[in-house]
Amino acid sequence: MMLTDLTRVLGLWRARSTWLWSGAIVAVLATLAGVALLALAGRGVSEGLRTGALTGIAVGSLLLLRPLIFVRPASRYLERLVTHSATFRALADTRIWFxxxxxxRLPGGIGHRGAGDLLGRLVADVEALDGLYLRALVPGVAALAVVVAVAVLLGFAGPGIAVLVALPLALALLLPPLLAPGAARAAGEVAEAQGALRRAAVDPLLGLEDVLAANAEPRAAARLAESGATLAETQKRLARRAAWGGAAGSLLAQSALFAALGYGLAGGPGAVGGTIIGLFLALAAGEALAGLPRAGAALAAAGASARRLFDAADTPPPVAEPTTPAEAPRGHALRAEGVxxxxxxxxxxxxxxxNFDLPEGGRLALLGPSGAGKSTLAALLLKLAAPQEGRLLLGGVDIAELPADAVRARIACLTQDARLFDDSIAANLRLAAPEADDAALWQALDxxxxxxxxxxxxxxxAxxxxxxxxxFSGGQGRRLALARALLAPADILILDEPGAGLDPEAERAFLETLETATAGRSVILIAHRLxxxxxxxxxxxxxGGRAMAAMG
Structure with missing residues (x-):
C-alpha cells in the first residue's frame, strides 16, 4: 500500500519531472565532487608516503584539489537551490490537485470532515511529502552513485579492497527500504495524531463564542493537551525507529573504514596506497550516506501522509458527472417531475x-418550516446532491445529463450563510465573474x-x-453577497432564506431590494414566510415531501 501511494505521488509530480531530475543530477554531481576531492587527497598522500617525496603524481593530485575546493561548496549550494525549487513546485501542484x-467531493461543505482535519491534510500532510524527494530519493540516488564510484576507484588499487570497502556501503543502501515498512505504522500513528491535534485546536477556535459562553474552555484545553501528549508519544516511537536506522548506518560506515584498515594490516597488494585511498573514500562515502538510514523514516512518513491525502481525495463524489454530457439547453425553464x-x-x-414548474422569468416562492426540504431543493438544483427517483429538467434537459459546471453557470444561489472571505470587496465579488471589470462591480453593487x-x-x-x-454589518454583508450573486451571468437565481440573521427592518429593506435587483431573471425564493x-x-x-399550492 505504501509503495502504491508513493508511486501515485510521483505520478502527480510528472509535470515537474524536469526539475526533479535536474535536482537529482545536481545532487549526484555535488556528491561525486566530494568523493573526487578526497580521492585525489588520498592519492597524493599515498604517493608521498610511497616515494618519501612529493613526486609529479603526488603534486599533480594535490594541485587538482584547489579547484575542487571551490567546486564542491558551489555545487552543494546549487543542489539545495534546485532540489528545493523542484520540491516547492511539486508540493504546490499537489495542493492544487487536492x-x-x-x-x-465536498461541494455542499466540509460536512462530517472537521476543518482542522482537512487543514492538516492540505498543509501538513502535503508538506510531509517533501521527505519522499528531499530525504529519500535524492539522497538515495546520490548514495548509489557514491558507492559505485568508490567501488570503481578502489578497483584500480585492488579488487580485494574494493569489495571489502564497497560491500558495507552497499548494504547501507538497503536500509531505507528495509526500515520503511516497520516505520510505516508508527508514521501512520503520527499522522493521525497530528490530525487529531489540529482538530482539537481549530474546532474550538471556529466556535469560540459558544465555547466561552458554555465555560467549556477548560475542557477544550484539556482535550488539546491530551492530543498533544498523544502526538508526542507517537513521535517518540517513530524517532526511536529512525535512531536505530541511524545507528545501523553509522555501523556500516565504520565497517568500511575498518575494512580498509584491515586490508592494510593484512599486507595485500598495494596495501599502503590502497588503504590510504580506501580510508579517504570510506570517509567520503560515510558523509554521503550519513542521512540515508533516516530515509526509511522519511519514506514511512511520506507514505502515511499520502494515504491520508488519498483517503480524502478518493471519496466518491456525491453526484457523478455524465459520461456523455448532453448539449446545453437554450432555454432555462425549470421543472421537477416526481422527485x-x-x-x-x-x-x-x-x-x-x-413536482413544480418555473417558467422563464417566473418568480416562485417556496415556503415551509425548518426541515421541510427547502435548502435540500437548492442542493438538488445545483447538483450538490442527486434525486433517487424522478427528474429535474433545465430547459427540457435532465440536469443529470449536464455537467455540474454547466448547470451552475445557469443557476446561481444566494445561500442563507453566504460567506465573505478575508479579501478585498472586489476579490469577493469576482468569485462569481473573474473577468468582470470595475464598472461591472459597481453596477452589481448599485x-x-x-x-x-x-x-x-x-x-x-480594495x-x-x-x-x-x-x-460590515449583517445587512451590508448580505447585500455584498447579493451583488456577487447578481454578478454571475446566471438565468436562474435561488435565494435561500435571504433575510436570515437580519432584524425585521433590515430584512424588509433587503427583500425590497431583491424585487428590483433580480428583474429579468427566474427566481426561486426559499423562506419560512412572506x-x-x-x-x-x-x-x-x-x-410531507411534496409541493402544494399555498392557500390564501
Whole structure:
C-alpha cells in the first residue's frame, strides 16, 4: 500500500519531472565532487608516503584539489537551490490537485470532515511529502552513485579492497527500504495524531463564542493537551525507529573504514596506497550516506501522509458527472417531475413526489418550516446532491445529463450563510465573474443597494471584508453577497432564506431590494414566510415531501 501511494505521488509530480531530475543530477554531481576531492587527497598522500617525496603524481593530485575546493561548496549550494525549487513546485501542484478533488467531493461543505482535519491534510500532510524527494530519493540516488564510484576507484588499487570497502556501503543502501515498512505504522500513528491535534485546536477556535459562553474552555484545553501528549508519544516511537536506522548506518560506515584498515594490516597488494585511498573514500562515502538510514523514516512518513491525502481525495463524489454530457439547453425553464430524495438510505425521505414548474422569468416562492426540504431543493438544483427517483429538467434537459459546471453557470444561489472571505470587496465579488471589470462591480453593487456604502470607504473596492465579512454589518454583508450573486451571468437565481440573521427592518429593506435587483431573471425564493414585499408569481408550500399550492 505504501509503495502504491508513493508511486501515485510521483505520478502527480510528472509535470515537474524536469526539475526533479535536474535536482537529482545536481545532487549526484555535488556528491561525486566530494568523493573526487578526497580521492585525489588520498592519492597524493599515498604517493608521498610511497616515494618519501612529493613526486609529479603526488603534486599533480594535490594541485587538482584547489579547484575542487571551490567546486564542491558551489555545487552543494546549487543542489539545495534546485532540489528545493523542484520540491516547492511539486508540493504546490499537489495542493492544487487536492483542493480540486475536495471541491468535487465536498461541494455542499466540509460536512462530517472537521476543518482542522482537512487543514492538516492540505498543509501538513502535503508538506510531509517533501521527505519522499528531499530525504529519500535524492539522497538515495546520490548514495548509489557514491558507492559505485568508490567501488570503481578502489578497483584500480585492488579488487580485494574494493569489495571489502564497497560491500558495507552497499548494504547501507538497503536500509531505507528495509526500515520503511516497520516505520510505516508508527508514521501512520503520527499522522493521525497530528490530525487529531489540529482538530482539537481549530474546532474550538471556529466556535469560540459558544465555547466561552458554555465555560467549556477548560475542557477544550484539556482535550488539546491530551492530543498533544498523544502526538508526542507517537513521535517518540517513530524517532526511536529512525535512531536505530541511524545507528545501523553509522555501523556500516565504520565497517568500511575498518575494512580498509584491515586490508592494510593484512599486507595485500598495494596495501599502503590502497588503504590510504580506501580510508579517504570510506570517509567520503560515510558523509554521503550519513542521512540515508533516516530515509526509511522519511519514506514511512511520506507514505502515511499520502494515504491520508488519498483517503480524502478518493471519496466518491456525491453526484457523478455524465459520461456523455448532453448539449446545453437554450432555454432555462425549470421543472421537477416526481422527485424522491433522502440524504441517506436509513433516513426519512425529504421529498417523496416533488413536482413544480418555473417558467422563464417566473418568480416562485417556496415556503415551509425548518426541515421541510427547502435548502435540500437548492442542493438538488445545483447538483450538490442527486434525486433517487424522478427528474429535474433545465430547459427540457435532465440536469443529470449536464455537467455540474454547466448547470451552475445557469443557476446561481444566494445561500442563507453566504460567506465573505478575508479579501478585498472586489476579490469577493469576482468569485462569481473573474473577468468582470470595475464598472461591472459597481453596477452589481448599485443593484444590490450597497454601492453608496462602498463609495465612502477610503479604499473603495480594495477594502478588505475581514474574516466572515466582519468589517460590515449583517445587512451590508448580505447585500455584498447579493451583488456577487447578481454578478454571475446566471438565468436562474435561488435565494435561500435571504433575510436570515437580519432584524425585521433590515430584512424588509433587503427583500425590497431583491424585487428590483433580480428583474429579468427566474427566481426561486426559499423562506419560512412572506412579508408581503416579495411579489412572487407562484407560491408553493413544502408539506410531507411534496409541493402544494399555498392557500390564501
Amino acid at each position: 483542493f480540486r478533488r475536495l471541491a468535487e 424522491r430524495f433522502a440524504w441517506a438510505a436509513d433516513r426519512e425521505p425529504v421529498f417523496t413526489e416533488l 443593484r444590490a443597494g450597497v454601492a453608496d456604502v462602498v463609495r465612502v470607504l477610503p479604499e473603495g473596492l 477594502t478588505r471584508c475581514g474574516e466572515g465579512g466582519a468589517r 412579508l408581503g414585499v416579495e411579489r412572487p408569481t407562484r407560491i408553493l408550500r413544502l408539506i
